[in-house]
Amino acid sequence: MPGGDFHPVYFSIVAAWILVAGIGVVASRSVVRAAVSMVLCFLGVAFAFALLNSALLAIVQILIYVGAISVVIIFGIMLTETPAGPRQQFFNRQSVIAAPLVVATAVLVAVILVSGDLLTAGETAVNPGLRQLSSLLFNRYVLPFELVSLVLLAAMIGAIVLARREDRQ
Amino acid sequence: MNAVEWYFVLAALLFCIGAYGVLARRNLIIVVMSLELMLNAVNLALVAVANFVPAAAGRGTLFVLFVITIAAAEVTVGLAIIIANYRNRRTVQADEYHDMKG
Incomplete structure (x- = not known):
């Protein structure tokens, strides 16, 4: 895809893909089916990143979301179990209130975002390139980069400590 | 409508689908999945801005990289808590955790 400008046809295909898969996550009764929809939704977002001219983020999205996070969530499904039953067992009591609230929020956010003046936004893409990105990451943003590694370490240790089976005797 | 605004609308819709999942589903694992949808929606908006707004060119991409990293950490810790x-x-089932009062 040269350029990375706005392609209405590709955009509508990817948008439909993402939204259908997203609804699949929220609406499906089976947890496994929801997980498969989630993987499809992540893939759709990766396609959107590719359409938006960031091949790097598309690859990272597939590696981390489609690869790692999905596997972790599927492990979570494997280690727990959910009873089968009628619809009331899948949606809680506030779901009736949540639906109009969420629709209202969607409309509000979309209207605000669209009516905001992003005057500098053009139809053509600006592509910083991998070299510029990495120099930005390792010079100006090197402190957050290091902090993120600490966060990952803390999360790893925390997850091990939390999920470990405790044998007290 | 502007190109970036189409992506904003898509991101808003995906965000709200995820928000509905967080609010209405009882299964905690599906709640975590819906949280991931919301994070993905925000990432989508950020990448759209990084692509179409010259002033945000490199920073949007870097911000998304950080968000993805933190999301990975969040999923591991969240699932560990759910499993514990x-x-x-x-x-x-979220409704059945009702003995945590006081």
């Missing part, structure tokens, strides 16, 4: 709770109570 499941071991004690034998359920992952």
Whole structure:
């Protein structure tokens, strides 16, 4: 895809893909089916990143979301179990209130975002390139980069400590 | 409508689908999945801005990289908590955690 400008046809295909898969996550009764929809939704977002001219983020999205996070969530499904039953067992009591609230929020956010003046936004893409990105990451943003590694370490240790089976005797 | 605004609308819709999942589903694992949808929606908006707004060119991409990293950490810790709770109570349904008062 040269350029990375706005392609209405590709955009509508990817948008439909993402939204259908997203609804699949929220609406499906089976947890496994929801997980498969989630993987499809992540893939759709990766396609959107590719359409938006960031091949790097598309690859990272597939590696981390489609690869790692999905596997972790599927492990979570494997280690727990959910009873089968009628619809009331899948949606809680506030779901009736949540639906109009969420629709209202969607409309509000979309209207605000669209009516905001992003005057500098053009139809053509600006592509910083991998070299510029990495120099930005390792010079100006090197402190957050290091902090993120600490966060990952803390999360790893925390997850091990939390999920470990405790044998007290 | 502007190109970036189409992506904003898509991101808003995906965000709200995820928000509905967080609010309305009982299964905690599906709640975590919906949280991931919301994070993905925000990432989508950020990448759209990084692509179409010259002033945000490199920074949007870097911000998304950080968000993805933190999201990975969040999923591991969240699922560990869910599994630790499941071991004690034998359920992952959010409504059944009602003995945590006081």
